[in-house]
Amino acid sequence: DQQVKQNSPSLSVQEGRISILNCDYTNSMFDYFLWYKKYPAEGPTFLISISSIKDKNEDGRFTVFLNKSAKHLSLHIVPSQPGDSAVYFCAASGVYNQGGKLIFGQGTELSVKP
């Protein structure tokens, strides 16, 4: 039972355009969501997070949107740069009943072409 799903294994975008990465979840007890970027053979790098009491959080070129009724979140990267090429993971936790345990999606490989 996969509680966090990233249905697109890969995404290709032109430099300067918007990248939109999507994530769906099934567990309504999740109340904290995070996005990580990962290069091969390295640990994930934290990008941005959002609490379930918000529907949007912005940090520079990165914006995360949360739609609780649809159990869906998305990461927007504007403008996309070649250095953004990596695997992006969304993760969820239920802080009040699961502590810091993160449930990860399977990842989406983003390729930004010059």
Place this chain on the structure above:
Amino acid sequence: KAGVTQTPRYLIKTRGQQVTLSCSPISGHRSVSWYQQTPGQGLQFLFEYFSETQRNKGNFPGRFSGRQFSNSRSEMNVSTLELGDSALYLCASSLVLGAEAFFGQGTRLTVV
């Protein structure tokens, strides 16, 4: 500020052996979690420690164990290694339970 440090970076072990991996969290962080990454299963939660106590455990056999010391450093141990234990093992630290987790570079374990 130094990040999360994991040692060793690479390890090759034989089936049936045991292995101990080490993690030093970011200074001041008291929560340490461990994850296993494999191509087939993705990133899976192993366990989480806070103030030297295991707070949460993932769905892994008892061969996987861990501990946390009073300085927040953590170790995980895998006994009776199997080929399927070959993976990237990642440690993450956070200030408190449920805060943003910051990951180390990982330990690549290969079981032959």
